[in-house]
Amino acid sequence: MDIIQLALVIIVTLGFALLFGKYLARMIVYEVRPLEKTLGRVENGFYKIIGIDKYEQMTWKQYLYALLLTNGIAAGFVFAVFMLQNYMPLNPMPAFSGDLAFMQAASFVTNTDLQHYAGDQQLSLLSQMVSLIFVMFVAPASGIAAAFAFIRGFIRKNFGLGNFYVDFTRIIITLLLPVAFFSAILLIAMGSPQTMEPSITTGTIEGKSQTMVTGPVASLESIKQLGSNGGGYYGANSAHPFENPTGVSNIFETFLMLVIPFSFPIAYAHLLGKGRGVSILAAMVIGFGVMLILGLFHESGPSGVETRFGSFGTVLFNVASIATNTGALNSSLLGMNHDAIISLFVGMFVQAIPGADGTGMMTMIVYIILTLFIVGLMVGKTPEFMSMKINPKDIKLAVLVFLAHPALILIPTVVAYTTGSAESLFDKSTPLSFTQILYEFTSAAANNGSDYLGTAANTPFWNWSTGLVMLIGRYLPIGLMLAIAGSFTMKDRKEIVEPIKTQGPVFVGILVVVTFILTALTFFPVLAMGPFSI
Amino acid sequence: MTTKNSVSIINGKMLADSVTKLNPTYLAKKNPVMFTVEMGFFIVFAIALIPSTNSEFVNESRIFYLESSIILIVTVWFATFSESLSEAQAKAKVDSLKNLEKEVMARKLISGYDLIKKDQELVSINDIPTEKMVTSSSLKMGDKVLVRAGEIIPRDGIITAGKAFIDESMMTGESNPVFKEKDDPVLGGTKVTNDRLEIEITAEAGKSFLDEMVGLIESATRPKTQNEIALTLLLAGLSLIFVIVIGTMLFLGYFLGYRMDISVLIALLVALMPTTIGGLLPAIGVSGINRLARDNIVVKSGKGIEAAGDCDVLILDKTGTITEGTRRAIEFVPMTNFTEEEVGQVAFAASFNDSTHEGKSIIELAEQKSFDPQFMEEILASRPIEFSSETRFSGIEFVAKKKMNITRTSDDKISKRLSDLEVSNQQIRILKGSVDSMLKIVTSVNEAELRWKSQEISKHGGTPLVVAINDEAIGLVSLKDNLKENICEKLEEVKVSGINTIMITGDNYLTAQVIAKEANVDQIMAEAKPTDKLNRVIEEQNKGHIVGMIGDGTNDAPALAKADVGLAMNRGTAAAREAANMVDLDSDPSKILKVVKLGKQLLMTRGAITTFSIANDIAKYFAILPAMFMRENPKMGLLNIMQLHNPETAVLSTLIFNALVIPLLIPISLKGVKYKPEAPQKTFLKNMLIYGFGGIVFPFAGIKVIDIILSLVMK
Amino acid sequence: MALSRNTSKIVSPAIRVTVIMIITTGVVYPLLVTAIGQTALPYQSNGSQVMLDGKVVGSKLIAQEFDSPKFFHSRPSSDSASGVDPDITVEEANSQILSISDATGIPVNTLKTLVELDMERNRNANAIVFAPDYVNVLELSVELVKNYPQAYQQEINGEK
Known part of the structure; x- marks a missing residue:
């Protein structure tokens, strides 16, 4: 049964990734898409309102600036709604404290969706709908746009990386919105509510009264999964039966999380060489497989696990959710075996198997550049990527991307202990409590959003610290990676083949091993002190 | 030979230099990895010296601190030693080169x-x-x-x-x-x-490029190549990651109730940092210069060597690089009515007074084929006709005696012809020269036949010479430039490594093509003028290739300057030597192939030791982590797969292993990893297996062995 | 002054794109999905409400507490991830059968059959492979009440 379920997920995901990948490739190089005329007309309308010239190209700096600016304004809007929701219509709720509003705005706009509140108890329907659903489009669209620009850097020479506003609009209007729309309808069919009633009160069989929080759950759920967001309508997130009603919805949502990240290597294959793209896909699948095997090694549950998912459906969903940095969990982490927890950590440390929409692909390419440089010298040539030389500047940027991650996880963890904020949550420092704190910052730094602390972490320290970690963890790597793309557009591409082809089983093997070793060397001690010792 | 050299080079001065290099300000600037190790030494040494330090983070015995600090400073010294050693070697070579610089x-x-x-x-x-x-x-x-x-014209x-x-x-x-x-x-x-x-x-003597080389060897002035900079950045980044990992571990371990010790953490940090490659990187760079100097090639900039490894197009002169530059007779081609033997005899006679290589080779070929003329007496008595700039032919001249001492045989047409001439008492001239110059004096010839036959010779890569008696052409001699010894194999190696070769020559297309085919050259540029070289270099570079070339003339200077790897011949003009980034004192153009090979080896050595260095870390974690945590957390025992004697020996043996790897790898750094011409993918796999997989496995064994020794010593 | 005009030129598209996307994705999109959901799939859109005798007795997807020993009991909320897990495993259901049979007088075999039937229904709803076997507590309870109204007269009339 489990095998059939897994096989179905793999086949359907890869099948749709083939379609979506081709579509993404066409979007990246502005080729004709299905319904191009109609789509083009709609997009042109948007460009007119936004007030941009769609043919204007941006340098990497302009692109990054536009991305930061748009994200900043969107985050400001979300922040304002959370602070003022008590004055607004549709089931007003008490306003958030400043630190919580900051943390949540940062969390959603960075595609992290770490939640220090319970949505069903603390957010108004208006907040859920107008701010959450909106920002859940903005965050993945920004990541995908960055990846578009990044990939263009390797295709084009001495040319801009595209136009952020054009990419952003096209990604939302012609990719995320239609898919989210149809998925929302399917989710309703599977049992997710979709109503403008903030709650339903009914009697029970025994004649008592029961109140259930409802709202536009399905429309949030679909973009939450598709856009690797992961922020739940309910505090229980994807474990809640309204967010994830059945085994079928569980698998469908797993598919939604996986499909765009796995489409990127296919798009890459279309644009930069079939072998190269397929090899990246293979490396991602292998990494994902390792996570899954580690997660399934011991049975999880039954405590903390929903009956309708069982151990397998729980692990599959959670591994997919962590691997894609979505972060929505369909179980309590406390119910999961500690090997499974290690597997989740691995996914968040690597961030690229397959990683979040867009940024997963970018991170994977940084791993490829680092791997090529470390082992590539051994053929006796300056390492090249896409027939372009890797120079000191690229290495500096790639190393910084790689360095930022452990720094953003380990240093705040120490700060949490030295300031006493860690101990304030737990009576005693045990491997489990350490794991929970490490998990919190890992999740924040990876822009993952799954949480092990929950609403207990709604204190100024945790709100400010995780908020900052999420912002740096999102925008620093994106900035550095766009700079890498900018550097590559300035390079001469050789006509001849690279000394080490970035394709084929040997390269895939070495890429996986080097990435794994680099990650292991960085995080081995904390994994040993934390989940390994539980 | 090499070992002998290095032993003689280890002297007081060199050792003193290696100790001077321990200066932290020097290391901070030049070698961030080793600088960090030295800082570690200062901390541990201070803990060992300061009595009764009572801190949460100092728990081990004073002897342990002393031992660790000594190992740390020795680790740094091993690195500076390797650098000083390669510098000393290179300097010794410069001195010997100064004597060797060939003067005319x-x-x-x-x-x-x-x-x-x-x-x-x-x-x-x-x-x-x-x-x-x-x-x-x-x-x-x-x-x-x-x-x-x-x-030789001196300048x-x-x-x-x-x-x-x-x-x-x-x-x-x-x-x-x-x-x-x-x-x-x-x-x-x-x-x-x-x-x-x-x-x-009209030209000034060239600036002494040996001085430029000294600048490259001395650490103070040595500029880093792009590749070294990139690698240093990577190593610094990795070191910084480990500083963060280990630094945070101190606090996290403490809060989790482990007994954390600063010296053990420093040991782990040093073990994890890429000290091996960090320590050997400067030595590898200098060794490249040194090894080229051993082949009498003076390097003027490090960029050239680095580019050599990346070089994928070589522009080679035909003469001197691919061929010997001296032509030899290989065949006699008769005109109709004559035989090969007759042509041989006449050619012999015409070359009798010719002392050039070509002339001698004609005589040799005739003798080898037993085509000795039967009129030796006349030849011996003849008067030479010297080659002159106006006539452009040479040969002999004699007046036939009445009684020629020729054993006449009926079929010897030449003798018959000579005796016929003798009857008319004519002066007999036996001549040889180029086709065009000879056509001016021979009248009795079918010009079409002569031209066709000379073309055939060209087609086979030869140069035709016409031999004639007075106005009658007898036949042609085919002269051919010999390929250099082993050039075929050498070029095959070059080809396998993925390098395109282009032969440049003034010869006509037909001849050039034949030689290119014989020598295994990929492309040719025939009938080329010296200025064509520059255009070709630019053309190839525009396609993204890294171009290597040799040159010696003033005409070559712009191309040499433009090429990524420019090797000038020492006997060449000053302008060429100025422009190039390397000079070959032996003026052997085929050395460009050696330069390319060495460039590759240099990059491979860096890559191999980097990979080895990083791969080593896995074992080090398994040695030190259980030692740190097992006391308080029995579950960590699962990680203790190496079963080391006790925590103390575990840390010390890891540190000792880490230090010893540096001198163990000095020979490889100085000599370079083994290079075999083969497809890059194959080299990659092989090195990955040796230095990657080997790098993972070797330290498990090494640390275990040192641990066993330590446990016996400490008993 | 030139600076501020320049700045506004750069900032303007960012503001405009935010506003238009708030309207498109934050208002139009959820309202449109709601309209379609309410029209085409009203049952699911409103929380899969279960009817008994013309009265809504809760949501199929949300667990409810039962006081009476005559009903199957959901998992204690602390044991599930959502706290409102509406389902229990077949084993859990079977283990409750004896005491329910005692309390209601319904034969054990009948209860077993009802459990099996509900399990089958869920199996089909999940296309067999997508979920483990489980029993929905509310659906099972509604079945019980429908089939044995006398046994549950007290409970559904709210008389204790």
Whole structure:
């Protein structure tokens, strides 16, 4: 049964990734898409309102600036709604404290969706709908746009990386919105509510009264999964039966999380060489497989696990959710075996198997550049990527991307202990409590959003610290990676083949091993002190 | 040989230098990885010295701190030692090169003389000595020198008197000697083949490029190549990651209730940091310069060596690089009515007085085929006709005696022909020369046949010479430039490594094509003028290739400067040596292949040791982490797969292993990892297996062995 | 002044794109999905409400507490991830059968059959492979009440 379920997920995901990948490739190089005329007309309308010239190209700096600016304004809007929701219509709720509003705005706009509140108890329907659903489009669209620009850097020479506003609009209007729309309808069919009633009160069989929080759950759920967001309508997130009603919805949502990240290597294959793209896909699948095997090694549950998912459906969903940095969990982490927890950590440390929409692909390419440089010298040539030389500047940027991650996880963890904020949550420092704190910052730094602390972490320290970690963890790597793309557009591409082809089983093997070793060397001690010792 | 050299080089001065390099300010600037290790040493040493330190983070015995600090500083010293060693080697080589730099002796004319032309000879009016033998480097601009036939022109200049044929093949690749007279410029390093010339020197002696090389060797002035910079950045980044990992571990371990010890953490940090490659990186860079110097190649910039590894297009001169530059007779081709033997006999006679390589080779070929002429007496009595710039042919001339001492056989047409001539009492001239010059004097010939046959010879890569008796062409001699020994194999190696070769030659297309095919060259540029080189370099670079080339003429200088790897010949002009980034003192053009190989080896060595260094870390974690945590957390015992004696020996043996790897790898760093010409993917796999997989496995064994020894010693 | 005009030129598209996307994705999109959901799939859109005798007795997807020993009991909320897990495993259901049979007088075999039937229904709803076997507590309870109204008269009339 489990095998059939897994096989179905793999086949359907890869099948749709083939379609979506081709579509993404066409979007990246502005080729004709299905319904191009109609789509083009709609997009042109948007460009007119936004007030941009769609043919204007941006340098990497302009692109990054536009991305930061748009994200900043969107985050400001979300922040304002959370602070003022008590004055607004549709089931007003008490306003958030400043630190919580900051943390949540940062969390959603960075595609992290770490939640220090319970949505069903603390957010108004208006907040859920107008701010959450909106920002859940903005965050993945920004990541995908960055990846578009990044990939263009390797295709084009001495040319801009595209136009952020054009990419952003096209990604939302012609990719995320239609898919989210149809998925929302399917989710309703599977049992997710979709109503403008903030709650339903009914009697029970025994004649008592029961109140259930409802709202536009399905429309949030679909973009939450598709856009690797992961922020739940309910505090229980994807474990809640309204967010994830059945085994079928569980698998469908797993598919939604996986499909765009796995489409990127296919798009890459279309644009930069079939072998190269397929090899990246293979490396991602292998990494994902390792996570899954580690997660399934011991049975999880039954405590903390929903009956309708069982151990397998729980692990599959959670591994997919962590691997894609979505972060929505369909179980309590406390119910999961500690090997499974290690597997989740691995996914968040690597961030690229397959990683979040867009940024997963970018991170994977940084791993490829680092791997090529470390082992590539051994053929006796300056390492090249896409027939372009890797120079000191690229290495500096790639190393910084790689360095930022452990720094953003380990240093705040120490700060949490030295300031006493860690101990304030737990009576005693045990491997489990350490794991929970490490998990919190890992999740924040990876822009993952799954949480092990929950609403207990709604204190100024945790709100400010995780908020900052999420912002740096999102925008620093994106900035550095766009700079890498900018550097590559300035390079001469050789006509001849690279000394080490970035394709084929040997390269895939070495890429996986080097990435794994680099990650292991960085995080081995904390994994040993934390989940390994539980 | 190498070992002997290095042993003799380890002396007081070198050791003192390696100790001087321990200066933290020097390391901070030049080697961030080793600087961090040294900082670790200072901390641990301070803990060992300060009595009764009572801190949460100091728990081990004083002896342990002393031992660790000693191992740490020795680790740093191993690194500076390797650098000093390679520097000392390279400096020793520079000294020997200074002696070796080849000088040409020149006849400097002393002022106050005058030359008159008497009987076609330049002689001094007064009988006082007018010339003085000096070394070429002592010549100044404006000096006048006399160059006789067979001598090398010492430097670029202008002919002030005389005219002569000059062999410029080593400069321009043009194999035919060039005629030059008064006011023509001449190139240093070219050879006067006949006559004598008076030349005014017009170029300054080249700046001593050996001084530039010294600058590359000395650590203070040594600039880092792009590749070294990138690698240093990567290593610094990795070190910084480990500093963060270990630094945070101190606090996290403490809060989780482990007994954390600063020295153990420093040991783990040093073990994890890429100290092996960090320590050996400077030595590897200098060793490249040193190893080229061993082949008498002076490196002027590190960029050249680095580019050599990346080089994927080589522009090679035909003459001197692919072929010997001297042509030899290989075949006699008769005209209709004559036999091969007859052509051989006539060619023998025509070359009898020719002392050039070509002439000698004709005689040799005739003798080898037993085509000795049967009229030796006449030949011996003949008068030579010298090759002259006007006639462009040479041979012999004699008047046939009435009674020729020829054993006449009915079928010996040549003898018959000679005796026929003898009857008419004519002067007999037996001549050889190029097709065009001979066609001016031979009248009795089917010109179409001659042209067709000469073309056939060209098609097979040869140069045709016509031999004739008086006005009758007898046949042709095919001269061919020999391929250099092993050039085929060498070029095959180059090809396998993915490098494209382009042969550049003044020869016609047909000849060039044949030689290219025989020598295994990929592309040719025939009938090329010296300026074509620059255009080709630019063209290839625009396609993104990294171009290597050799050159020696002033004409080559722009191309040498433009090429990524420019190897100038020492006997070439100063301009060429200035422009190139390397100079070969032996003036052997085929050395460019060695340069390319070494460039690759250098990059491979860096890559291999980097991979090895990082791969080593896995075992080190398994050695030290259980030692740190097992006391308080029995579950960590699962990680104790190496079963080391006790925590103390575990840490020490890891540190000792880490230090020892540096001197163990010094030979590889200085000699370079083994390079075999093969497809890059194959090299990659092989090195990945040795240095990647080996790098993971080796330290498990190494640390275990050291641990066993330590446990026995400490008992 | 030139600076501020320049700045506004750069900032303007960012503001405009935010506003238009708030309207498109934050208002139009959820309202459109709601309209379609309410029209085409009203049952699911409103929380899969279960009817008994013309009265809504809760949501099929949300667990409810039962006091009476005559009903199957959901998992204690602390044991599930959502706290409102509406389902229990077949084993859990079977283990409750005896005491329910005692309390209601419904034969054990009948209860077993009802459990099996509900399990089958869920199996089909999940296309067999997508979920483990489980029993929905509310659906099972509604079945019980429908089939044995007398046994549950007290409970559904709210009389204790």
